Amino acid sequence: MKTMNTMNMSRTNSTVIEASQLTKNYVLGKDNELPALKAVDLSIQRGEFVAVMGASGSGKSTLLYNICGMDRMSSGRVLFNGVELSRLPEPALARIRLTNMGFIFQQIHLLKNLSIFDNIVLSGYLCGNRTRREVEQRAAELMEQTGITEIAGNDITQASGGQLQRVGICRALINKPDIIFGDEPTGALNSKASGEIMDLLGGVHREGTTVMLVTHDVKVASRTERVLFMVDGCIVAEKRLGAWPTDENGSDGGVAGVGANADGKAREAELAQWLIELGF
Amino acid sequence: MMAILFRILRRDAVRNRVIMVVIFALVAMSAFLLSSGAGLIVQLKTSIDALFAQSMAPHLVQMHAGELDRKQVEGWAAANPLVDQYQIVEMITVDGSHLTLGSWPSTEDNGVMDISFVVQNEHFDFLLDRNNQPMLPGPGEIGVPLYYREARDLALGDRVRIDTGAFSREFRIAGFVRDAMMNPSIIHSKRFLVHQSDYAALRSNLPGIEYLIEFHLSDASRTGELAAAYTEARLPDRGPSVDHRIFRVFNALTDGMVAAVVVVLSLLLMLIAVLCLRFTIVATIEEDYREIGVMKAIGMDRRDIRRIYLIKYIALGGIAAVAGYLVSLAAGPALRANITDFLGSAEAPLMLQLIPPAAAVLVGAMVVGSAALILRRVHRISAVAALRGRAVDGGLRRVGVLPLRTGRRAAVNIVLGIRDVTQRPRLFALVVGIFAVCSAIILVPFHFHSTLNDPSLTAYMGISRSDIRIDLRQTDRVATRFEEMVDTVAADAEVARFSPLVTARFTLLHENGTQESMAVETGDFSRFPLEFVKGAAPRGENEIALSVLNAQDLERSLGDSLVLLVDGKERALTVSGIYQDVTNGGRTAKAPIPVELSTRGSSIRRGLPTWTDTSPRLWDRQSHNWLG
Numbered sequence: 001m002k003t004m005n006t007m008n009m010s011r012t013n014s015t016v017i018e019a020s021q022l023t024k025n026y027v028l029g030k031d032n033e034l035p036a037l038k039a040v041d042l043s044i045q046r047g048e049f050v051a052v053m054g055a056s057g058s059g060k061s062t063l064l065y066n067i068c069g070m071d072r073m074s075s076g077r078v079l080f081n082g083v084e085l086s087r088l089p090e091p092a093l094a095r096i097r098l099t100n101m102g103f104i105f106q107q108i109h110l111l112k113n114l115s116i117f118d119n120i121v122l123s124g125y126l127c128g129n130r131t132r133r134e135v136e137q138r139a140a141e142l143m144e145q146t147g148i149t150e151i152a153g154n155d156i157t158q159a160s161g162g163q164l165q166r167v168g169i170c171r172a173l174i175n176k177p178d179i180i181f182g183d184e185p186t187g188a189l190n191s192k193a194s195g196e197i198m199d200l201l202g203g204v205h206r207e208g209t210t211v212m213l214v215t216h217d218v219k220v221a222s223r224t225e226r227v228l229f230m231v232d233g234c235i236v237a238e239k240r241l242g243a244w245p246t247d248e249n250g251s252d253g254g255v256a257g258v259g260a261n262a263d264g265k266a267r268e269a270e271l272a273q274w275l276i277e278l279g280f
Numbered sequence: 281m282m283a284i285l286f287r288i289l290r291r292d293a294v295r296n297r298v299i300m301v302v303i304f305a306l307v308a309m310s311a312f313l314l315s316s317g318a319g320l321i322v323q324l325k326t327s328i329d330a331l332f333a334q335s336m337a338p339h340l341v342q343m344h345a346g347e348l349d350r351k352q353v354e355g356w357a358a359a360n361p362l363v364d365q366y367q368i369v370e371m372i373t374v375d376g377s378h379l380t381l382g383s384w385p386s387t388e389d390n391g392v393m394d395i396s397f398v399v400q401n402e403h404f405d406f407l408l409d410r411n412n413q414p415m416l417p418g419p420g421e422i423g424v425p426l427y428y429r430e431a432r433d434l435a436l437g438d439r440v441r442i443d444t445g446a447f448s449r450e451f452r453i454a455g456f457v458r459d460a461m462m463n464p465s466i467i468h469s470k471r472f473l474v475h476q477s478d479y480a481a482l483r484s485n486l487p488g489i490e491y492l493i494e495f496h497l498s499d500a501s502r503t504g505e506l507a508a509a510y511t512e513a514r515l516p517d518r519g520p521s522v523d524h525r526i527f528r529v530f531n532a533l534t535d536g537m538v539a540a541v542v543v544v545l546s547l548l549l550m551l552i553a554v555l556c557l558r559f560t561i562v563a564t565i566e567e568d569y570r571e572i573g574v575m576k577a578i579g580m581d582r583r584d585i586r587r588i589y590l591i592k593y594i595a596l597g598g599i600a601a602v603a604g605y606l607v608s609l610a611a612g613p614a615l616r617a618n619i620t621d622f623l624g625s626a627e628a629p630l631m632l633q634l635i636p637p638a639a640a641v642l643v644g645a646m647v648v649g650s651a652a653l654i655l656r657r658v659h660r661i662s663a664v665a666a667l668r669g670r671a672v673d674g675g676l677r678r679v680g681v682l683p684l685r686t687g688r689r690a691a692v693n694i695v696l697g698i699r700d701v702t703q704r705p706r707l708f709a710l711v712v713g714i715f716a717v718c719s720a721i722i723l724v725p726f727h728f729h730s731t732l733n734d735p736s737l738t739a740y741m742g743i744s745r746s747d748i749r750i751d752l753r754q755t756d757r758v759a760t761r762f763e764e765m766v767d768t769v770a771a772d773a774e775v776a777r778f779s780p781l782v783t784a785r786f787t788l789l790h791e792n793g794t795q796e797s798m799a800v801e802t803g804d805f806s807r808f809p810l811e812f813v814k815g816a817a818p819r820g821e822n823e824i825a826l827s828v829l830n831a832q833d834l835e836r837s838l839g840d841s842l843v844l845l846v847d848g849k850e851r852a853l854t855v856s857g858i859y860q861d862v863t864n865g866g867r868t869a870k871a872p873i874p875v876e877l878s879t880r881g882s883s884i885r886r887g888l889p890t891w892t893d894t895s896p897r898l899w900d901r902q903s904h905n906w907l908g
Binding site for chain 1: 284295576664
């Protein structure tokens with residue numbers, strides 16, 4: 001079995017994810033399988049900001065779970081930083097997810113017996129690649145960047161949905177991952193909080209982190225550079241939007257900046273039109 | 281990481297303080313009881329060992345009442361290679377009505393003990409003082425059995441008085457004796473220790489003499505052989521024969537039962553603690569299902585996740601076990617006081633220091649181990665399933681069971697409740713299990729108490745139910761006394777019915793030609809019927825009933841026959857019934873074979889005449905000398 005030191009994975013290779021003929025069938029009973037992914041081919045380059053869209057049941061989340069090694073594919077191959085995930089045992093896959101990947105979910109599901117700060121540093125401690133002090137310093141920086149420093153010592157019940165999603169982003173970034181996966185990261189938020197989260201993810205992307213999101217939201221997808229559209233387990237269309245426009249200071253429009261500038265609104269309209277054409 | 285785990289622990293303790301307190305109390309109580317029970321057992325064993333070693337308790341004792349040919353016994357013992365040492369201990373029996381202890385307001389007339397006076401033995405079977413040294417009272421002094429110190433509230437310096445009317449003598453209590461053979465209260469014989477000169481005075485004024493023929497073997501495990509050889513040699517045996525294992529059992533019985541109950545209680549409590557723990561952990565996992573799924577999804581090692589949940593049970597089990605042990609440490613001397621008082625303190629305290637904490641550690645380890653095993657179900661949680669919001673058990677609930685439309689008239693709430701039970705049977709089975717064990721803890725002692733108080737209990741002791749049972753002591757005059765007693769009872773208008781019974785020894789002939797001595801209770805068993813496990817009471821002279829153990833040993837069941845020598849002739853008897861019995865080692869038999877006490881021959885080795893009466897009453901001891 002191939003062994004691997006995840007920290008020594010090459011970052012010079014420009015392809016982070018390379019999926020070929022990725023197939024996933026759910027077994028519902030004897031001789032009864034439901035195909036969720038049908039021989040999907042996908043390549044994500046380092047530094048890309050990708051959105052996956054599609055109707056419910058089209059296979060968006062299944063694609064995400066299979067390319068990150070959280071779920072076992074039925075057939076096909078996924079290379080992460082050149083390492084074939086399907087050949088790795090569960091502990092090695094878990095280690096890669098902890099060290100090289102970050103995750104943001106629709107419901108953040110933090111540990112209720114830990115404070116917000118502890119929820120963020122827990123993954124850093126368990127990763128063990130840096131000292132406690134470094135992990136805590138990183139957590140403090142991330143909390144400052146996301147504007148939740150003042151609730152660091154709070155109980156998770158003392159934070160709003162938007163604040164909790166920021167905590168989720170901090171937790172996802174604590175180990176400086178190669179890629180961030182987001183599964184409907186703004187799905188449970190109002191439009192203002194949703195805009196704030198996308199501003200943060202835009203900032204993360206600008207700093208060089210690859211981001212892949214699964215979303216229903218056109219506004220969210222319009223913030224990405226590349227949109228994939230899925231139907232019945234297949235990627236049927238792809239649209240490249242290019243970089244999100246910034247002002248002269250490099251800002252993306254400020255807080256809640258989704259659609260806040262004219263270019264952004266035009267980009268959102270263009271994407272919506274494309275989706276309508278696809279029957280979404 | 282430990283800092284975070286401790287913070288998890290602290291927050292969890294605050295959030296779930298009630299359940300934590302309950303589990304803590306259960307574990308601590310269990311650790312306390314197991315630790316105490318283990319301490320009691322260790323103390324009991326070491327104390328009994330020390331007592332038996334210091335007193336040089338005899339390995340085999342044949343009691344005998346009546347004339348004794350010393351030379352015959354001594355000659356036999358000297359020639360027997362199994363015998364290492366032997367001695368014949370003479371005892372003066374004192375009627376309870378002639379004895380007053382301390383300032384106790386009455387004599388020992390109504391006491392249940394057979395009282396004897398002895399001097400200190402020379403070779404072995406020593407009566408020990410509180411320091412486990414052979415006690416040597418001076419003239420006018422007496423060593424009183426420890427039993428009486430509690431029973432009669434005696435203290436050193438109190439007086440013991442014998443007064444027969446014609447003779448009286450007073451002694452000063454110089455100490456309380458530990459008697460390896462007769463220490464326990466359930467043994468109805470007690471030995472008082474006096475100086476040789478006082479003994480001589482008593483000997484010349486009191487008529488009752490009994491003997492203990494004692495043997496010390498070179499190999500203590502061969503007492504059975506020696507007892508058989510003794511019986512074979514037809515040596516004096518008017519009285520029971522007892523070996524050292526029985527002394528040990530009797531010494532260990534009272535405190536041993538307490539220790540056993542304590543240990544059983546502790547195990548039951550531990551079981552409840554583990555069941556509660558399981559319930560709590562399963563509920564926690566169910567509650568945190570999605571959190572666990574997310575932790576797995578983001579790459580946390582499943583062992584790390586398990587550790588997050590296990591830490592509080594390690595802390596809980598550890599602290600509770602230590603607390604339980606500390607309580608047992610504090611309560612230990614009080615709990616063991618009875619043992620150290622009656623049996624002496626052990627000289628091997630190392631075991632006493634090691635085993636109780638080990639027992640507490642065992643409780644803690646069992647709790648943590650159980651929690652670790654239960655937490656293995658964390659491994660079964662699928663990250664994807666949790667993120668997709670599937671049910672905890674992966675959608676395995678049988679949704680088709682008991683649809684709402686069934687029982688159209690039943691209230692929807694009730695149908696939903698029943699559905700929940702049928703869909704998660706294991707969870708509810710656990711609740712039922714906890715309830716059952718709790719009920720057992722409450723009900724078992726209650727039933728134990730009511731069983732002991734039930735008059736029909738005697739039916740399981742081989743004794744038919746009656747209001748009074750009188751066992752006559754074995755003496756030279758037993759035949760005369762038996763007849764006097766029967767006459768008195770027959771003449772008493774208050775006695776509705778009675779049944780004289782005699783226990784006699786017969787020779788049992790095996791098919792292979794070997795013989796065995798067998799105690800058979802004879803008389804009319806139809807007047808006070810016994811409860812039989814199988815069959816019925818023997819009716820004719822050719823029928824016999826066997827105790828369960830005898831039936832098993834002899835491999836006989838209902839309708840089988842066995843051959844006894846009766847009046848020198850072989851008589852085939854058919855087994856008519858099998859009954860429960862705990863007396864005489866559980867090996868007894870009942871047959872209506874006529875036995876003439878006045879013509880007792882070799883076949884009647886031991887007579888225990890018994891009579892029964894339907895109305896409770898007492899006879900005046902003074903006017904009926906057969907009672908004495």
